[in-house]
Amino acid sequence: MGFKSGFVGLLGQANAGKSSFINALLGQKFLIVSERRQSTRHRIRCVLTLPGAQIVFVDTPGLHKPVDKLSRYLIKQAYAALSGLDVLVYMTEPWGRLHEEDQKAFEHLKSFPQPMLLLVNKIDRTDARTLEETVRAYQQAGLFREIIPVSCKQEANLGLAANKIAELLPEGPKFFPDETRTDRSQEFIVAEFIREKIFQLTHKEIPYSTVVAVTHLAEREDGLMEIFANIYVARESQKAILIGSGGRMVKEIGSLARQEIEAFLGRKIYLDLQVKVHRDWNESEAEIARMLDRA
Ligand SMILES: Nc1nc2c(ncn2[C@@H]2O[C@H](COP(=O)(O)OP(=O)(O)OP(=O)(O)O)[C@@H](O)[C@H]2O)c(=O)[nH]1
Ligand SMILES: [Mg+2]
Known part of the structure; x- marks a missing residue:
């Protein structure tokens, strides 16, 4: 198997932990994290180079019900990030059911042509039964190749998630030198x-x-x-x-x-x-x- 590489978008509701996930995998904080919604305002690329693959993560602003012009603009930016991706990682939380905001987002994602993977984050804050119910409800959406429970906080299953993402990438060259971690100044x-x-x-x-x-x-x-x-x-x-x-x-x-x-x-x-x-x-x-x- 040759070297794999590609662009991997992170999409999900505001506050799901998208930026936390990328920081944790990179092992250094490049992206800001906040308890408040929509802390991320830009599409920011961060590069994870593994022995056999290079994953270019694209962080995006969180989705949520728009309340003003800024949030409307940010949601547009998030969806605009979908074009040009090789894999989409959707992140949610253990809601115990299919959250209506995610359901709305899935309407947009039905026509997304590339493989999609679901991460259920914050499993440190839930119980086995709620997690199981969440996984079952999201499986029924029928959109995802894999559903992986993770905790960015406790760094649980993050390596597993990175490997699954890398598996879904096409064969390709290194887009960035090994030492490049982000495209931002x-x-x-x-x-x-x-x-x-x-x-x-x-x-x-x-x-x-x-x-x-x-x-x-x-x-x-x-x-x-x-x-x-x-x-x-x-x-x-x-x-x-x-x-x-x-x-x-x-x-x-x-x-x-x-x-x-x-x-x-x-x-x-x-x-x-x-x-x-x-x-x-x-x-x-x-x-x-x-x-x-x-x-
Ligand atoms: N308990 C727990 N909290 C987490 C975990 N991952 C992230 N958080 C917290 O969730 C909040 C949101 O994290 P962010 O990484 O900013 O979330 P985001 O999805 O990038 O948010 P937006 O940029 O606003 O869309 C922060 O307070 C994080 O500390 C986790 O695994 N467990
Ligand atoms: Mg963020």
């Missing part, structure tokens, strides 16, 4: 880590009104890595919340982000965050696309 990943902390520390509409863009990332003469980033919000009132009284909130975001970025880059950094208003950026599709592209 350092600036992009750093901006994402900052956004992750905003998702962690702020509430209500604030995380969904925020875009982060790194404007400068370079080594200083004294050897410290210097990073400047802008945090854009849609309104003045949101700017006040993000800055916090006496600048407390943005300081805390900066401090948590700095730890995460230092772990990622393996070096000390100087981080400067500026909060700016880009009025109503999340109110039109064209502006959303422009803002997310600059991130």
